Amino acid sequence: MKVTINDVAKHAGVSIKTVSRVMNNEPSVRKDTFDKVMAAINELHYQPNSAARNLASTRSYSIGYIYDNPNAYYIIDMQKGLLDSCKKHGYELLIHPTNAKSPGIVEEVKELVSKSRLAGLILTPPFSEMPHIAQALEEMKVDFVRIISGSTPSPGVHNCVLIDDFTAAFKITNHLLELGHTEIAFLCGDEEHSSSGERLAGFKAALTKRGLQVNPKFIVPGHYSFESGVEGAKKLMALPKRPSAIFACNDEIAAGALFSARLMNISIPEQLSIAGFENSPFSRQTWPPLTTADQPNSIIASQAAELLFKHTRPNANKAQINAQPVFIPELLVRESTCPASSKQG
Amino acid sequence: MKVTINDVAKHAGVSIKTVSRVMNNEPSVRKDTFDKVMAAINELHYQPNSAARNLASTRSYSIGYIYDNPNAYYIIDMQKGLLDSCKKHGYELLIHPTNAKSPGIVEEVKELVSKSRLAGLILTPPFSEMPHIAQALEEMKVDFVRIISGSTPSPGVHNCVLIDDFTAAFKITNHLLELGHTEIAFLCGDEEHSSSGERLAGFKAALTKRGLQVNPKFIVPGHYSFESGVEGAKKLMALPKRPSAIFACNDEIAAGALFSARLMNISIPEQLSIAGFENSPFSRQTWPPLTTADQPNSIIASQAAELLFKHTRPNANKAQINAQPVFIPELLVRESTCPASSKQG
DNA sequence: CTAAATGATGACAGCGCTGGTCAAAAAATT
């Protein structure tokens, strides 16, 4: 049942130390010794005791995922992707949902890292965008990979996976423009999330490229919440000149806008087109289903973990580490958007 | 930064072993010694090193949560509750999302338990209702707590937390009856989930108690999915005699029914009342918001973990273990249900 | 009021592995 490193050593006819060297990917192990040990490991189905490793070793074999995101589907997808990579590399995943705005958050993260002796961390917004968190982690010499909004890899920063919200938002806006809409409003997400800024920038860029003015009244600040969408749409529809389309910063806001429109007896999409962002499962389940942008969260997550493991693994090839994968969410056209008509506006 | 058992021992003026005894809830520790140690623990914010515990002890300090549930909000809530209890007791939580219908599922679970040396497992539907899983775990002598649907604690089975779906469904049905509805349909969830059966039974019981007949045509089999709700409502509305209210087995189904009604130009709740179950976040965000039943998943989860720890902990008071907490989801009235009118049906 | 029984506490070894040091053995180089 329980095979120890000792058994493997005997079976392979080498010392415990050599097995340990193999397990830890240390250099200066001859090829045939390596193979011999590997054979013994496989034959005996040896699984290193992670408790012992963690205890004895300075480094650890678990990574943490810290998050504070109201979108459960996003989190579940992320966890899935992270677990896939962890399993592949023999790491453990520790999840740590918490409140990003809590005053002691830096301490909390530090404590998590030191107590659980994490080999590394995965951060998603809002944590990936909190400089004091990154700073604290750097001080602790813990590796971490951030998943952040951005389009161009920056040369200095290497531990990132980028989501190109700008381009995706550009595409969505273009979709609305192609449908003939010219009076398009934008419902912002939380200011402190850079995704909101990126999406807004993409929106503006698309308008500008068509030679259209950006109407400041059509840009409504808000939060990544249903309620914010309700409020935002209400404000927009109270304007003397209404927009014919709304681009909401995410699906929740879009759903809120939809809800709000319903309250005001505005029919969607005939009188008002609404587009969301994120492709949450419920974006298919609103009425009408939302036009949105899809991002493959599981894949993004597992890429982020792979990147992290390249750091944490001893004797890693540091040359590879500077890769900064970029993902561009894809346009997903559903029934909440339709061509602009003269009746609109 | 890292507080060890040694620090606590010194601080409390006792031996390491005594601190260990306190940590492990061992008997034969005098009250005042116990308090002294606890004070030191709290003062120093001591958190036991789980790797060391795992290594030194025959038993382990991590529990697993195996799940396969499409409802991300449910999972997140469960995780939250489990983590709370784990933190409190110094346990680690290993999450393991997987496919319950995979043919090798029993082997997969077994491997997880042995490889990760789990002290115990938490199971939610559908896993909590799979006899071969329970059997395999019993054979492995691993403790586990199941969260299942049921109203009355059964004397033999002790490792359960019960959700009284029957009573909750009874209440919801009563709500509809009190609104004057007599033609009420029921959209079932997956047959293999006992929650569906329990809810149906509660529904029937409420009707029967009012002296009403249960119309078999108004009981539509289905699944816990949006799509199923769409289909179910379509079938019901095609009947020569339509129901005036629908009780859907969960919010997703209810949302599907809502969607379907929208397609058929049936206005909710004026022409048709719809009630859901579960109080998913999106049940507030449909139009109109859904009347539903709320169950405190985080609390349920942490209770389940507490129950598990009572097993896994050495020197547990076996008398307490037979407790089978029962939770009754509460009725939450929103706008998707209204009094029956003569126009309905 | 002392002896025995019971209860509370501590000393110590060791869980399985890693990290370090150093020396011996093997291979590669001159």
Add this chain to the structure above:
DNA sequence: AATTTTTTGACCAGCGCTGTCATCATTTAG
């Protein structure tokens, strides 16, 4: 063949905690 370089092993300490057993304190019985 002698030297250098590389690979391997022997050994030890120790990660932070628990299990065992011996010891000390306290209660109960005689």
